[in-house]
Amino acid sequence: MMPAADDRSHAADGTSDLGLLFHRLNNQLGIILANAELLEAKSSDEMSRARAAQVVASVLEAMTTAREIRLRTR
Secondary structure, three states, X not given: XXXXXXXXXXXXXXOOOHHHHHHHHHHHHHHHHHHXXXXXXXXXXXXXXXXXXXXXXXXXXXXXXXXXXXXXXX
């Protein structure tokens, strides 16, 4: 994946924008969460629903962990 122009400008001056990285991570986790919730709602068997529910729970936990890391790095 090609870095965005903002990413390149931060890399060029040697600084990193953790806020931008956390924003991108949360966007990616949000996409995974939405798809897992959709799978959970549309699954026809209990095993598939349970697996999708595990993904939902794990993504929510990952989002919480990312938020905690962001708060501790301020």
